[in-house]
Amino acid sequence: MIQATGLTRTFTVGGRTVEAVRGVDFEVRPGEIIGFLGPNGAGKTTTLRILTTMLKPTSGRATVVGVDVDADPAGVRRRIGYVAQAGGTDGNCRVAEELILQARLYGIGKQDAERRAADLCERLDLTGLADRPIRTLSGGQRRRTDIALGLVHEPPLVFLDEPSVGLDPQSRSDLWTHIRRLRDEHGTTVFLTTHYLDEADSLCDRILVMNHGRVIAEGTPDALKRRISGDVISLTLGGDADHAKAVLAECPGLDEIAVSGQTVRLTARGGEQALVWLMRTADQAGLDLRSVNIARPTLDDVFLALTGSSLNENHS
Ligand SMILES: Nc1ncnc2c1ncn2[C@@H]1O[C@H](COP(=O)(O)OP(=O)(O)OP(=O)(O)O)[C@@H](O)[C@H]1O
The missing domain is CATH 3.40.50.300 (P-loop containing nucleotide triphosphate hydrolases)
Incomplete structure (x- = not known):
């Protein structure tokens, strides 16, 4: 067609x-x-x-x-x-x-x-x-x-x-x-x-x-959505999210990492395991962690992984 x-x-x-x-x-x-x-x-x-x-x-x-x-x-x-x-x-x-x-x-x-x-x-x-x-x-x-x-x-x-x-x-x-x-x-x-x-x-x-x-x-x-294997972890922080991204990227088991506003979003095959590492690393680096969420991937996560920014945020 x-x-x-x-x-x-x-x-x-x-x-x-x-x-x-x-x-x-x-x-x-x-x-x-x-x-x-x-x-x-x-x-x-x-x-x-x-x-x-x-x-x-x-x-x-x-x-x-x-x-x-x-x-x-x-x-x-x-x-x-x-x-x-x-x-x-x-x-x-x-x-x-x-x-x-x-x-x-x-x-x-x-x-x-x-x-x-x-x-x-x-x-x-x-x-x-x-x-x-x-x-x-x-x-x-x-x-x-x-x-x-x-x-x-x-x-x-x-x-x-x-x-x-x-x-x-x-x-x-x-x-x-x-x-x-x-x-x-x-x-x-x-x-x-x-x-x-x-x-x-x-x-x-x-x-x-x-x-x-x-x-x-x-x-x-x-x-x-299947292209994004594993879980999507969102960490919302009080401080500089780009700095947090650089610190957290050192953790093992992560596939993708991106920043959307005050939130660092990561994908990891074993979400729970990765979360332990992330929390420990955040604590050691003195990051101001406000909230944590683990979820199955959505189309917006796919979009974020592909383009480096959220379509919803990009369009607002
Ligand atoms: N007539 C034009 N003259 C000069 N630049 C143009 C023209 N039309 C589009 N562009 C540029 O080409 C690029 C692609 O624009 P386009 O409108 O195709 O994007 P889009 O994906 O439809 O965006 P949106 O979602 O904002 O509508 C942009 O950088 C835009 O500024």
Whole structure:
């Protein structure tokens, strides 16, 4: 469905070259829900803009739904849906009206457009709202309308840019149900960017992690979590966490060690054993230890181990 090979994109700003994307290779198979994760400035939006033909790559190649983005951008655009973060809807227009209008803009006949609008309203739970002006909808209803609008031309692949940003937890899980249904009942492939690790974990079949312009890891959420073997130990300190990191790194049995705010996070195969060493070392070095926690790895721990910083912290 998507094949990216050696994609790069550089920008020149005030005589300085920014390498936003530095050689990205990945594949997306039909019917997958793919999560594209990475800290701010990792190159996600630039990659997304290349795949949706809004930007040309500096080098490399990408085919989307079997069409080369460089050779036939219009052909790619006909075959994909793209739902931007801000949406592109006219707030005064009514839901069904807007869907029909968009379908007509794709050259779809009137009756067919009406049928598709009704079908999309049903699929995205908008039937009771079809006559409401878009500006009167709640955040979740509006996001569902944006997604319906991205699907009027029945694309096999839809790109969603941060689909659940700004939604309350209930609307988010509701949206996830709708996104899963698109895939399960209609075979739609979904490529989404997100900063929410719980979203990536529960919704996505596979995750691509991008950092500094490269895809640094990919796999199912479970496979990524398995990459972090052992337990995650978090030590919160009163003093300089970087100094504490340097001291604690001397302990045996540790795999990864990173600092996140006032907390030093470590992974160790035998968590309890390592903890004894850590506490003893902290005590001997006079570190101001405030609290200790041992846990199984989460996707955020994976992210921290891969990129050296927490995605949640990075995004806040
Ligand atoms: N039009 C542009 N001109 C100059 N630099 C750009 C341009 N677009 C992106 N960049 C730079 O390229 C790098 C990657 O940016 P990009 O927006 O792709 O990252 P991102 O992963 O989407 O980040 P975020 O999560 O903050 O949206 C950044 O250093 C950014 O400043």
